[in-house]
Amino acid sequence: MRNKSxxxxxxxxxxxxxxxxxKFKINGLQDTTVFxxxxxxxxLYYADTAYSKNGTVVFNKKExxxxxxxxxxxxxxxxxxxxxxEDVELETDILDFNGKMKIKKSENNKLxxxxxxxxxxxxxxxxxxxxxxxxxxREALDLEVKQFQKNNIxxxxxxxxxxxxxxxxxxxxxxxxxxxxxxxxxxxxHYWDNIDVTDSRIxxxxxxxxxxxxxxxxxxxxxxxxxxxYAHNLxxxxxQESDLFKYTxxxxxxxxxxxxxxxxxxxxxxxAQKYYCPANDSKSFWLDSNKIVDLCDKAxxxxxxxxxxxxxxxxxxxxxxxxxxxxxxxxxxxxxLIFWDPDCGHCxxxxxxxxxxxxxxxxxxxxxxxxxxxxxxxxxxxxxxVKNNELPWINISDFPDANKNAKEYIxxxxxxxxxxxxxxxxxxIFSTPQVYLVDSEKKIIGKKLNAxxxxxxxxxxxxxxxxxxxxLEKQNxxxxxxxxxxxxxxxxx
Numbered sequence: 001m002r003n004k005s006x007x008x009x010x011x012x013x014x015x016x017x018x019x020x021x022x023k024f025k026i027n028g029l030q031d032t033t034v035f036x037x038x039x040x041x042x043x044l045y046y047a048d049t050a051y052s053k054n055g056t057v058v059f060n061k062k063e064x065x066x067x068x069x070x071x072x073x074x075x076x077x078x079x080x081x082x083x084x085x086e087d088v089e090l091e092t093d094i095l096d097f098n099g100k101m102k103i104k105k106s107e108n109n110k111l112x113x114x115x116x117x118x119x120x121x122x123x124x125x126x127x128x129x130x131x132x133x134x135x136x137x138r139e140a141l142d143l144e145v146k147q148f149q150k151n152n153i154x155x156x157x158x159x160x161x162x163x164x165x166x167x168x169x170x171x172x173x174x175x176x177x178x179x180x181x182x183x184x185x186x187x188x189x190h191y192w193d194n195i196d197v198t199d200s201r202i203x204x205x206x207x208x209x210x211x212x213x214x215x216x217x218x219x220x221x222x223x224x225x226x227x228x229x230y231a232h233n234l235x236x237x238x239x240q241e242s243d244l245f246k247y248t249x250x251x252x253x254x255x256x257x258x259x260x261x262x263x264x265x266x267x268x269x270x271x272a273q274k275y276y277c278p279a280n281d282s283k284s285f286w287l288d289s290n291k292i293v294d295l296c297d298k299a300x301x302x303x304x305x306x307x308x309x310x311x312x313x314x315x316x317x318x319x320x321x322x323x324x325x326x327x328x329x330x331x332x333x334x335x336x337l338i339f340w341d342p343d344c345g346h347c348x349x350x351x352x353x354x355x356x357x358x359x360x361x362x363x364x365x366x367x368x369x370x371x372x373x374x375x376x377x378x379x380x381x382x383x384x385x386v387k388n389n390e391l392p393w394i395n396i397s398d399f400p401d402a403n404k405n406a407k408e409y410i411x412x413x414x415x416x417x418x419x420x421x422x423x424x425x426x427x428x429i430f431s432t433p434q435v436y437l438v439d440s441e442k443k444i445i446g447k448k449l450n451a452x453x454x455x456x457x458x459x460x461x462x463x464x465x466x467x468x469x470x471x472l473e474k475q476n477x478x479x480x481x482x483x484x485x486x487x488x489x490x491x492x493x
Contacts, residue, residue, distance in 0.1 A: 021087040022059040023104075024071055028094035029055045035072040036061075038083070041247055042209035044070055065243075066159055067204020082108040084159040084201075108160035111152065115164050118148055146171070154194065159201055165194040166207040191215055192234065200242035208244075212251065224266035227256070231267070232274065246286050249275045257298075262448055263307045272299035301428045307445065311337065311438045312426045315416040316373065316396035319383045324415050325371075325396050328442055333367035334461075335442070336454070339427060339434040341376045342385040347433045349479075351391070353451035353472060358393055360468050366458060373397060375429055398423070452476055 022036070034057045036048040047069065048061045057071065064083050072078040079097035081088060086106055093100035103110045122141055129137050153164045170190035176182040195202065195211060202208045220230050231252050238245045249271065256267035275283045277296040284292060304312065314337070315326045327335060338354060340347040354370065361368050370393035374382035379399045386395045398421055402409050409415050419426055427434065437446035437457065446457050452472045459466050 020062075020064055020083070020085075021089075022064075023087075023089045024057045025091040025104075026052065026055050026057065026071075026073065026094055027092070027100070029057075029073060032074055037070045037072050037078070038065065039068050039070075039204050039206050040243075041203065041251065042206045044072075065204055066201035068163065068206065082106070082112045082160045082163065083204075084108045108158050111158060111160040112164070115148075115153070119145070159199075162196050162199055162202060163205050163207060165196075166202065166205075166211055168194050170194065188219055191219060197234070197237050197244065198239070200239060200244040203242075203244040203247045208247075209251075212248065216252065216255070222261070222264075224263060224270070227264075227267045228270040231271065235275070240283060246284075249284065260448075262446065262453075265302055266306045269299050269303050269306065272296060273303075301425070304426075305428060305436075305444065305447070307447065309444055311436060311442050311444050312419055312423070313417060314371070314373065314396070314423055315420045316398055316423070317402065318394070318396050319386055321379075321399045321401075325394060327371050327394075330369055330371075330394075331440075332369040333440050334369070334458075335438045336368060336370045337427075337436040337438065338370060338372040339375055339423075339429050339432055340372060341374070341432045342381045343376060344432045350433050350451060351389070353475070354454075355389075355392065356468050356471075357451050357455055357466070360466060361458065364462070364464050364466070366462050366464070368458070369394060371396060373423065375424060375432055 026034075029052050031054070032052055034050050034052050035046060036050070036059050037044040038047040039045075047064070048059050050057050050059045066084050067082075068080050069083045070078040070080050073094065077094070077097075079092060079101070081090060084106075086108065088109060089103075089105035090109065091100075091102040091104055092098075098113070098116060101113050103113060122145055126138060126141055129141075149165075149168050153161045153168065156162075156165075170187060170193050172183055172186055176186060191211075195208070216227060216230070220226055235245065235248055238248060253268060253271040253275070256264045256271065259265070259267075272295055276287075276292055277299060279289065279292045279296050282292050282296075287295075303309075313326070313328050315324055315328075317324050327337070338351075340351060342348075351372075358368075358370050372386075372391060372393055372395050374386075374395065374397035376382050376397075377400070379397060382397055385391075402416065403421060406418070406421055410418055410421070423429070427436075435447065435449040435454065436444055437449060437454065439445050446454070449457065452469065455466045455469045455472060458464070459469070
């Protein structure tokens, strides 16, 4: 229940407020402090505090946002109820919240708990079904559920009905039920039918988050352009001044900004460009200007480095500081750019693995050249590491004099470019190692690769078996176990 995100705190605004009396009789509850919590997405956040007297709890706060709330008792035991434009008076028992629930006042909660009770009874009846006709009886139970939903939930204006309707899947027409392709198409097209995205209060329920997450994880092809298309279609139906708009935009942007799946940063960029940028005309009015500027800056740096984009040109010197290499001129089918730092602990683990991969690629006849770019400004350390470890590939970096006298090297000698000397910014090297795989046209086809993922990718591209992968998988497993054991030990300490 702790708010772990400053951004989420900023997302809360005043909307759908109403004056309500909230009274709860909890039999068996001792005199104690009781909390009121509300949902924002799938998480509960503090809303109010009251003190129970003889099992009676009254919350006196006059303004509440509509949605699903929770009354939280000691030992984190809680029950949920619907908050809408009405007074709420409920009675229950500390030992069985749902089973003993009585609705004294609140049409929304009458429906809410009626449906919970109804589904519970259907579940119990289904457990007793046996024999040859059990399938027919189960189908009959399903029809009962659908009829209840149709009569009491679907297309009703009560907030409780809207909340419950979100969990009702669109009904597949009988004529396409046996056609997987048509059934999927219909379900995709009608997924949002029972979700009223014009009512911002639904974001204050855990149901919307689950439906949103499932749709973008499981329903649509995991292709950036497709994800962006469906995201924009959904968001276009939502009021831009609402909590629902803010949550949906933030959730999808953050989800793909932090994704570990290669290529999903393209979704982050399209979301940032559409809803956050430019900073002086942003739709994300819930964020302060500095955060918007930072996010837009990140999107601007990421955009040229997406899968399919041409990798920025690099013309840098090798360890001699006199021999300049333009990787655009390399003739290989593939180039692997490795940005690394000899002081980086992770680099020191990964570089030897890359050396073994490099040697095996050569043995397999794979036309690939590795270009390792030193990011450490102290060239002596970089040169020493390259020589001592006999790194077998192309090793390049900038060096102090080239940076100090950049004008001379760029404009007078015409040896390099400003883009090349600014490679840390151009390739957004905020940490090391950073690895890019490019094709013969210097287009990025892989990024954020480690030795294992690179090996698997090359196996797929070249249809060869990389023997070293078995060793890499074992090493990675051992490293993960070591990290986990270290975390467990630190937690104990």
